[in-house]
Each structure stands twice: as structure tokens, then as C-alpha cells.
Amino acid sequence: TAVQSYAAVDLGASSGRVMVGRVGPDSLELTEAHRFPNRPVRTPEGLRWDILSLYAGVLDGLRAAGHVDSVGIDSWAVDYGLLDADGALLGNPVHYRDTRTQGVAEKVWATVPAAELYAATGLQYAPFNTLYQLVAAGSSAQLAHAKRLLLIPDLLTYWLTGEAGTELTNASTTQLIDPRTGDWSYDVAARLGIDLELFAPLRRPGDPAGLLRPEVLEETGLTGPVPVTTVGSHDTASAVAAVPAVNERFAYICTGTWSLVGLELTAPVLTEASRAANFTNELGLDGTVRYLRNIMGLWLLQECLREWGNPDLGELLAAAAEVPALRSVVDAGDAEFLAPGRMPSRIADACRASGQPVPGSRAEITRCILDSLALAHRRAVRQAQELADHPVDVVHIVGGGARNALLCRLTADACGLPVVAGPPEAAALGNVLVQARANGQTGDRTEMRQLLARTQQLTRYEPQGTTAVWQTAEARLPGR
Ligand code: ADP
Ligand code: LRH
Numbered sequence: 001t002a003v004q005s006y007a008a009v010d011l012g013a014s015s016g017r018v019m020v021g022r023v024g025p026d027s028l029e030l031t032e033a034h035r036f037p038n039r040p041v042r043t044p045e046g047l048r049w050d051i052l053s054l055y056a057g058v059l060d061g062l063r064a065a066g067h068v069d070s071v072g073i074d075s076w077a078v079d080y081g082l083l084d085a086d087g088a089l090l091g092n093p094v095h096y097r098d099t100r101t102q103g104v105a106e107k108v109w110a111t112v113p114a115a116e117l118y119a120a121t122g123l124q125y126a127p128f129n130t131l132y133q134l135v136a137a138g139s140s141a142q143l144a145h146a147k148r149l150l151l152i153p154d155l156l157t158y159w160l161t162g163e164a165g166t167e168l169t170n171a172s173t174t175q176l177i178d179p180r181t182g183d184w185s186y187d188v189a190a191r192l193g194i195d196l197e198l199f200a201p202l203r204r205p206g207d208p209a210g211l212l213r214p215e216v217l218e219e220t221g222l223t224g225p226v227p228v229t230t231v232g233s234h235d236t237a238s239a240v241a242a243v244p245a246v247n248e249r250f251a252y253i254c255t256g257t258w259s260l261v262g263l264e265l266t267a268p269v270l271t272e273a274s275r276a277a278n279f280t281n282e283l284g285l286d287g288t289v290r291y292l293r294n295i296m297g298l299w300l301l302q303e304c305l306r307e308w309g310n311p312d313l314g315e316l317l318a319a320a321a322e323v324p325a326l327r328s329v330v331d332a333g334d335a336e337f338l339a340p341g342r343m344p345s346r347i348a349d350a351c352r353a354s355g356q357p358v359p360g361s362r363a364e365i366t367r368c369i370l371d372s373l374a375l376a377h378r379r380a381v382r383q384a385q386e387l388a389d390h391p392v393d394v395v396h397i398v399g400g401g402a403r404n405a406l407l408c409r410l411t412a413d414a415c416g417l418p419v420v421a422g423p424p425e426a427a428a429l430g431n432v433l434v435q436a437r438a439n440g441q442t443g444d445r446t447e448m449r450q451l452l453a454r455t456q457q458l459t460r461y462e463p464q465g466t467t468a469v470w471q472t473a474e475a476r477l478p479g480r
Contacts, residue, residue: 003027004441007068008431009058010235011075011152012400013257014038014302016054018061019425020068021432023441028455030425030432034061040095040340047099047340048092049152051081055159062212062220070439071160071212072231072431073153074238076257077173077282078130081155082146082198090142093152096128097339100136108135112191115275120188122179122268122281123172126294127335130174134194149198153233161210161228164200169237171202172283179268179281179289205232205285206438231434232285236260236292238430241285241445242423243396244452251381251392253411254426255401257299259332259373261380262292263390274387278333285434285445291388293380296337298401300369303343308362319363320370321406326473328356328368332376354478371473374410378470381415395419398426405459412461414470422458429456 003024010017017035021028036057041048062071082090094100105127109117114125123129130151137143150158151170158164171177176194178185182202189196203209207230217224232238239254243264254260268281268289282290305311328351330337337346344365348358351368359368377395385391395417401407402421412419423429433448442448 004436004439005068006432006435007033007062007065007071008231008428008435009061009071009073009156010238010425010428010431011038011054012235012427013076016057017428018058018065019428019432020065021429021436023432023436026451026454028429028432028451030429033065036060040097041092043092047095047097049079049095051089051093051152051155055156058156058160059216059219062216062222067222068226070227070229070435072229072435073156074231074233074235074427074431075152075156077170077234077236078128078133080130080149080151082142083148083150084145085147087148089155090146093155094133096133099339101127101132104132104136108132108192112188115272117175117188118275119270120178120185121175122270123175124278124280124293127338131176131188131192131194135192146198148200150200151233154200157209157228160212160216162213163210165203165207165209165230166199166201167230167233168202168204169232169283169285170234171199173234177283179283182283182287203230205230205237205434229435229438231431234282235427236282237284237290238428238434239398239426240264240290241430241433241448242426242452243398243449244420244423244456244458245394245396245449246453249391249393250396251384251394252396252398253377253401254399255297255397255404255407256399257297257302259295259297259377259401260292261295261377262290262384263388263392265289265291265388265390269388271387277383277387279384279387288445291384293333293384295373295376295380296332296334297373298404300332300337300343300347300373301366303340304347304362304365304369307342307344311362316362316366317404317406320366323363323367325367326371326469327364328359329372329375329473329476330368331477332369332372354476356476370404370407370410373407374414375470375473377411378414378467379474381417393417397421398423400424408459408461409464412463413465414467416463416467418463419461420458421461423452423456
């Protein structure tokens with residue numbers, strides 16, 4: 001038939017969803033089959049993902065999706081489950097915001113200096129990169145008993161199909177991949193005592209990943225065979241694939257729990273200046289490099305909302321729009337904001353420490369967060385262009401934050417560039433399009449993006465005012 005259906009399982013740090021994409025010769029429609037919360041759990045051992053509830057959400061979603069021609073899975077990066085020799089999961093996957101990696105980087109750098117690590121892997125320093133997590137897990141009983149390590153989307157794929165693999169775009173977030181070759185960094189792993197045998201063989205977006213097991217078919221009411229297709233299993237790789245850009249002169253901001261801000265390049269940037277600016281070189285579709293910086297993102301707002309008992313977001317944003325601009329800003333890239341809890345007072349503390357007015361009301365705190373995010377977006381967009389020598393004419397905002405008109409408008413003003421916002425479910429769309437492509441339905445990345453630009457609802461924000469006020473605000477941040 002002309003129109004084919006694909007189930008995209010997309011697990012973000014704040015919610016999981018199963019979306020159904022219907023792709024025709026010149027059509028692309030996305031509907032939500034099922035959405036479920038992703039709530040980390042604090043156990044006596046630390047912060048853990050509730051992987052069984054996520055898997056249950058995937059099965060519920062596949063049941064709700066009904067007949068599909070294929071299934072693809074993407075999720076947040078870096079985290080993993082360990083399997084024993086029988087293939088059974090050893091414990092709940094550790095959350096990347098868990099404290100076990102505190103102080104680990106210094107130990108790692110004593111063996112492999114930070115500059116060498118960057119030259120070999122191209123990854124920015126983030127305490128939660130899988131490499132640091134594995135070193136932190138070092139002598140644990142769990143790691144000692146592990147025979148397999150599966151990144152989150154690969155673990156769910158394994159449960160659905162019984163086949164184990166390591167998808168490359170997500171593998172590139174482990175800090176154990178050489179971005180020039182797309183193969184393992186054998187030397188780095190060996191020097192740190194990390195056993196690469198734990199990883200299943202690499203597979204790439206578009207590769208087959210098996211068929212839904214009979215038990216899964218039974219449980220979901222689907223009629224087999226239903227293939228699972230490898231997609232850009234890192235949610236950000238899928239989201240970047242679905243940026244509706246019309247040429248290569250674009251920057252993107254994938255906004256959800258995180259803001260991932262950067263460029264799509266054909267080769268990594270491994271310079272010392274790039275390392276100092278903490279830009280990362282993750283891998284994208286078709287040998288591309290996602291050259292970007294991680295910024296705390298809407299996590300800052302999510303955590304405030306949680307603290308405030310989840311008031312209405314629309315009302316809060318309307319009130320924040322009325323607060324005077326740029327009264328106080330914080331460094332939204334600061335790892336100080338990584339851990340959960342007490343976010344309104346941590347933001348207030350940061351403003352106080354940098355001698356700025358302390359935001360008091362919820363609207364003021366929200367405005368401070370959005371101004372700070374826009375400012376961080378500006379810095380990253382500017383620096384990425386410089387470091388990669390890749391100028392842009394437009395900034396694309398995709399992900400949940402594309403629904404936040406105030407954030408999009410402030411980002412356009414701060415960057416002094418037009419912002420094109422949407423699609424908000426970019427990761428799911430990138431997931432769907434890679435499945436469609438594997439199924440012979442769409443062409444290359446350019447064609448996928450053209451289809452998106454033609455079919456998805458996008459909003460354009462022209463920059464207003466002068467960027468000088470943003471430049472001045474930048475000077476208020478500590479350490480800049
Ligand atoms: P993740 O994939 O990291 O879980 P999402 O891409 O789903 O994140 O984005 C979630 C964020 O999107 C929320 O934290 C919220 O700030 C924002 N968001 C979602 N819907 C809206 C909306 N209607 N208006 C404004 N912001 C929204
Ligand atoms: C966004 C994301 C991001 C990673 C972070 C751990 O969901 O995948 O790209 O850095 O989670």
C-alpha cells in the first residue's frame with residue numbers, strides 16, 4: 001500500500017511515548033498512541049530508572065498503536081542495563097543524575113588526561129558519560145557478574161526481539177567511540193580497564209533489529225511478523241534527523257529536559273578550543289557529526305514546577321512574559337543544576353551569589369530560567385559557528401520546548417537570528433523517517449527534511465530589538 005505505518009517508541013527523561021507515523025509518497029502524519037510518565041525512583045542504592053514500568057508503557061503503546069509495518073526505539077543517552085550470563089537484567093539501570101560519578105572524572109584524567117580523552121573520543125566532559133559511570137561502577141558485584149551491557153534503547157529492543165546490538169549514534173555518547181572512525185576507542189577502553197566485550201556488536205540506523213517475539217505479539221495483540229528497525233536510537237540523533245532545515249546553514253536546539261544546541265557537520269571538531277568550550281561530537285545519521293553543547297534546558301523549569309505542586313504551565317508562562325526582561329540570569333550550562341531538588345532556591349542562590357536581584361515570585365523565577373536558557377542558547381549558537389567555521393542563517397527549535405512561545409521568541413532575540421519552531425515531537429518523527437527509509441519509502445536526509453518542511457506545522461519568530469542587551473547580560477554570569 002502507498003501509506004505505511006511505523007511505531008516510534010521515544011523515551012525522554014520526563015515522559016515516554018509510543019507514536020504512530022503514517023508515511024505516504026508526500027505525506028507524513030504523527031499521532032500519539034500512548035504517553036506515560038518517566039519517574040525516576042530514589043532507592044537505598046541511589047537514583048534509578050523504573051525500567052519495568054517503561055517497558056510496560058512500551059507494550060501498552062504497541063497494543064494501542066495497532067497494526068504497524070515496523071517498530072523503532074529511541075531514548076535518552078548514556079545509561080544502560082547489565083545482563084548476567086543467562087541474559088537476565090542485573091538491577092535497575094542507574095540514572096545519569098545519580099551521584100555515583102562525583103569525583104570520578106579526576107581519577108580518569110589521572111590515567112587518560114582530559115585533552116587526550118577529547119582528542120580520542122570528541123566528547124564533552126559530562127560527569128554522566130557512560131565511561132565515567134563504568135569507572136564509578138568499577139569493583140561493584142553487579143559489574144563483576146555482568147556479561148552484557150545494553151544501552152537503554154538496545155535493552156528494550158532486546159526484550160522485544162531477543163536480539164542484542166549496540167546502536168552507533170547512542171554508542172557515541174558513551175565516550176568510548178572514536179568519532180572519526182565510528183568504531184570503538186580501543187586504546188581509551190584498555191587504559192581505563194573497561195571491557196569492550198560487554199558491548200554487543202555495533203549496528204547502524206536502518207539495520208534490522210529482529211522481529212517482535214511471539215510473547216510480545218501475544219501480549220500486544222499484534223499479528224506477526226513485526227520487524228524492529230534500528231533507528232538513531234539516541235533521542236537527540238533522531239531529533240536532529242527531523243530538523244526541517246532547507247539547507248545546511250542552520251543551527252538546531254533540541255529542547256526538552258535538556259537543550260542540545262549545535263550544528264550538523266560532516267567531520268568532528270577536535271581542537272583544544274573546542275574542548276575548552278565543552279562542545280561534544282556525537283554521531284548522527286549517515287556519518288554526520290552532531291556538534292553540540294548540553295545545556296540544562298527545561299529541566300530547570302520542570303524541577304521548579306515539581307516543587308510548586310505542578311501549577312498550570314500556560315498561566316505561568318503568560319505571567320513570566322509580563323516580568324521585565326533580563327533582571328537576573330544564571331548559567332544554564334552549570335552542572336550545579338544537574339541534581340534534582342530545591343530548584344527555586346538553588347536558582348535564587350545563584351542570582352544572589354552573582355550580585356543580581358533575587359527572583360521571588362514563581363513568574364520571576366520562570367522568567368529568570370527562560371532568559372537564562374535564551375542566553376545559553378545564544379552563546380552556544382555563536383560559539384559553535386566560530387569553532388566549526390560553519391555560519392548559519394536560522395536556528396531551528398525542535399522538541400517539547402518548541403511549544404514554549406516565550407522561549408522561542410527570547411531565543412530569536414538573543415541569537416539575533418530567525419527561529420523556526422517545530423516539530424515538537426522531532427525525535428519520534430526522526431525515528432519514523434529512518435524506519436520509512438529502511439522500508440524504501442523516503443530518500444536521503446535532505447529529502448526527509450524536505451518532507452518535514454512540507455508537512456509539519458512550523459512557527460517562525462523574527463528577532464526583535466538589539467542583541468546588545470544580551471551581550472551585556474552575558475557579562476553578569478560568573479566565570480565568563
Ligand atoms: P523529554 O523528551 O526530555 O522528556 P520533551 O521534548 O517531551 O522532553 O519536552 C518536555 C518539555 O516541553 C516540558 O518540560 C515543557 O517545559 C515543554 N512543554 C511541553 N508542552 C508544552 C506546552 N504546551 N507549552 C509550553 N511548554 C511545553
Ligand atoms: C536528551 C539526552 C541528551 C543527553 C542526555 C543524557 O534526552 O539524550 O542528548 O546528553 O539525554
